[in-house]
Amino acid sequence: MDLDRHTLPKVNPMPNTRLLATAALIAAAPLMAATVVKPAAKPVAAATQETATETAGPGSDAPAAKAINAQGFVAGKDKAATRRMLIRAQVLLDRAHFSPGVIDGKTGGNLELAVSGYQEAKGMPVTGKLDKATFASLVAADSAPVIRDYTTVDADVAGPFADPVEPGDYVTMAARPSMTWTSPLEAIAERAHMDEALVMSLNTAKDITKSGTTLLVANVGRPKLAPVTRIEVDKAKQELRAYAADKVVAIYPATVGSTERPAPSGDWQVRTVATAATYTFDPSRLTFHAKGGTDDKPVGKLTIKAGPNNPVGTTWIDLTKDTYGIHGSPDPRLVGKRASHGCVRLTNWDAQELAKAVKAGAKVSFVGVETRAS
Numbered sequence: 001m002d003l004d005r006h007t008l009p010k011v012n013p014m015p016n017t018r019l020l021a022t023a024a025l026i027a028a029a030p031l032m033a034a035t036v037v038k039p040a041a042k043p044v045a046a047a048t049q050e051t052a053t054e055t056a057g058p059g060s061d062a063p064a065a066k067a068i069n070a071q072g073f074v075a076g077k078d079k080a081a082t083r084r085m086l087i088r089a090q091v092l093l094d095r096a097h098f099s100p101g102v103i104d105g106k107t108g109g110n111l112e113l114a115v116s117g118y119q120e121a122k123g124m125p126v127t128g129k130l131d132k133a134t135f136a137s138l139v140a141a142d143s144a145p146v147i148r149d150y151t152t153v154d155a156d157v158a159g160p161f162a163d164p165v166e167p168g169d170y171v172t173m174a175a176r177p178s179m180t181w182t183s184p185l186e187a188i189a190e191r192a193h194m195d196e197a198l199v200m201s202l203n204t205a206k207d208i209t210k211s212g213t214t215l216l217v218a219n220v221g222r223p224k225l226a227p228v229t230r231i232e233v234d235k236a237k238q239e240l241r242a243y244a245a246d247k248v249v250a251i252y253p254a255t256v257g258s259t260e261r262p263a264p265s266g267d268w269q270v271r272t273v274a275t276a277a278t279y280t281f282d283p284s285r286l287t288f289h290a291k292g293g294t295d296d297k298p299v300g301k302l303t304i305k306a307g308p309n310n311p312v313g314t315t316w317i318d319l320t321k322d323t324y325g326i327h328g329s330p331d332p333r334l335v336g337k338r339a340s341h342g343c344v345r346l347t348n349w350d351a352q353e354l355a356k357a358v359k360a361g362a363k364v365s366f367v368g369v370e371t372r373a374s
Contacts, residue, residue, distance in 0.1 A: 083105040083106075084105075085130070085135070086105045086106060086107065086111070086130070087103065087105040087146065087147075087198075087218070088138075088139075088146050089111075089115075089130055089135060089138060090103045090104075090105070090111065090114075090218075091103060091146035091147075091218050091219060091220060092138040092139070092141075092142050092146065093111075093114045093115070093118060093138065094193055094218075094220050094222065095142055095144075095220060095221070095222050095223070096118065096138070096141065096142065097222065097225060097242075097249060097250035097251070097353075098114040098115075098117045098118045098121070098250070098251050099114060099250070099251065099252045099253060099347070099350050100114040100253070101114075101252075101253045101332065101333075101335050101336060101347055101350075102193065102194065102195045102332050102333050102335075102347065103192075103193050103194045103195065103198065103218050103220070104194070104195035104197070104198050104333075105198055109238075109253075109336060109337075110253040110335070110336050111130070112128040112129075113128070113237065113238075113239050113251065113253055113336075114251065114253070115127075115128050115129065115130055115134060116128040117239075117241070117248065117251035118134065118137075118138070118251075119134055120248075121248055122137055124137070144219065144221075145219055146218065146219050147202075147216050147217070147218065147219060148216070148217060148218075148219040149214050149215070149216065149217075150188070150192075150214070150215050150216075150217045151212060151213070151214045151215075152184070152188070152208065152210065152211050152212060152213045152214075152215065153211055153212075154211045156184050156187065156188060156211065157184045157208075157209055157210060157211050159180070159181075160178075160180055161180060161181050161182055161183055161184070162176060162179075162180050162181075162182060162309075163182065164182050164309075165309070166291065167311075167330075168291040169291045170281045170291070170299065170302050170304060170311075171291075171299055171302065173279075173302075173304045173310075173311070174281075174302040174303060174304050176304075176305065177305060178305050178306060178307040179304060179305060179306065179307030179308065179309040179310040179330070180307050180308070180309065181307075181308060181309065182309065183209075184208050184209055185199060185200070185208050187308075188208060188215070188217065190308065190332065190348060190349070191349075192217040192218045192220055193218055193220045193347070193349050194217065194218050195333060199215070199217065202215075202216045202217075203215045203216055220349075222353065225242070225249060225250055225353055225354075225356070225357040226244040226249045226357065227244060227357055227358075227359070228242045228243065228244060228249065228250070228354065228357040228358040228362060229243060229244055229245060229362055229363070230242075230243040230245075230362060230363045230364075230365070231243070231270075231326070231354075231358065231362060231363070231364045231365070232364075232365045232367060233254065233256055233263065233326075233344050233364065233365070233366045233367070234256075234367055234368045235256045235257060235262070235263055235366060235367065235368040235369055235370045236367075236368030236369055236370070236371060237368065238253065238254055238255060238256055238336045239251060239252070239253060239254055239336075240252045240253075240254045240256075240326070240344060240346065240354075242354060242357070242358070249357075250350075250353070250354070250357075252346050252347075252350040252354070253335055253336040253346075253347075253350075254335065254336060254344050254345060254346055255329070255334070255335050255336055255337070255344070255345040256344050256345075256366075256370065257343070257344075257370045262369075262370050263324070263343065263344065263366055263370065264319075264321045264324055264366055265366050266365070266366060267363060267364070267365050267366075268319045268320045268321045268324075268363075268364045268365075268366075269319065269320045269360075269361055269362065269363060269364060270317055270318070270319060270320075270358055270359065270360050270361060270362040270364060271318040271319060271320050271360060272318045272360055273315075273316070273317050273318070273355045273358065273359075273360070274315065274316040274317075274318070275314070275315055275352070275355055275356075276306040276314065277306060277310060277312050277313070277314065277315055277316035277327065277328075278303055278304060278305055278306050278310070279303070279304040279310050279311045279312050280301070280302070280303050280304075281299070281301065281302040281303075281304070282301045283299065283300065283301065284301070308328075308330065308348055309330040310328075310330065311330065312325075312327035312328060312329075312343075313327055313328020313329045313330060313345075313346075313347075313348040313351060314328045314348045314351065314352060315327055315328045315348065315351035315352050315354075315355045316328075317351070317354065317355055317358065319364055324343055325343055325344070326343065326344040326346065326351065326354065326364075327343060327344070327345060327346070327351055328345070328346060328347065328348035328350075328351035328352070329345045329346065329347060329348060329351075332347040332348065332349075335347050
């Protein structure tokens with residue numbers, strides 16, 4: 001049985017955590033309201049020049065595409081070229097709704113799942129490798145730049161921010177007015193679907209804590225997802241597939257249960273959707289304990305307010321299997337890499353997208369068997 005019960009608060013204490021769609025820079029979604037976005041014509045810093053020029057448009061991809069070998073890596077030992085190719089592929093997959101999870105310019109299981117899903121959807125040989133044909137298909141289908149300028153505004157740096165909380169320390173979490181961001185870097189990185197380390201490496205010597213700073217970020221403005229009528233959760237692959245009728249319209253990497261606390265099996269339905277989810281720790285319904293208690297005095301029932309660092313992230317898609325759901329995560333880097341307590345954990349941005357496209361009554365099927373231990 002999973003962790004909790006979740007509710008939608010009367011008000012959302014984090015109004016600035018949503019991606020607000022505008023027509024800026026080829027339909028790219030800005031990171032904040034009232035954002036000033038400039039075309040990424042020039043790199044912001046010398047350290048980012050090769051990334052910016054490589055990802056500026058479809059024509060600049062030709063050298064990288066030609067250099068990809070049969071294993072899906074740039075030929076030779078040019079690590080910078082390899083990273084440029086991987087960043088471009090991750091952004092293009094993200095915009096096509098085949099989510100690679102966190103955009104970090106690295107290979108890994110989540111990228112392989114995204115590539116496999118894309119290949120299958122396009123009728124290509126399914127290898128999970130970023131080969132020449134797959135890379136060329138991604139570039140041909142989407143010509144928008146994958147890196148853009150973003151100028152920080154007062155709301156980015158004003159907070160409120162809070163110190164990180166150790167996972168499982170629900171006592172500390174419950175005492176907070178909201179589970180807000182820990183820093184401007186965390187907020188900007190997550191809104192751009194990026195790893196914080198990649199944001200820093202693309203913006204060497206830039207002060208992210210100041211308003212008016214121009215940064216390079218991933219251009220992840222996704223088109224609206226088609227209405228989702230069916231969801232399939234693959235416990236073996238650690239993957240969620242969203243369908244419109246019989247067509248796959250999105251694939252997301254997921255953390256799905258564990259061998260000790262497995263997710264349910266069989267067919268269920270979406271009961272309701274909370275887009276600013278609170279988290280209720282109720283030890284009478286759980287198989288684990290909160291940190292900070294003792295055997296003589298365990299931690300009792302607690303409610304943790306909404307925010308991106310809530311234990312279930314920003315979003316809760318409630319299932320007809322009591323106490324189970326599909327939800328976001330306070331640490332997107334760990335999605336697909338760390339076991340859950342039985343639920344289906346996505347990145348916040350993937351959970352938000354799915355929540356907007358799915359309605360109560362949609363079928364949710366769990367297939368496969370967990371292989372990951374807690």
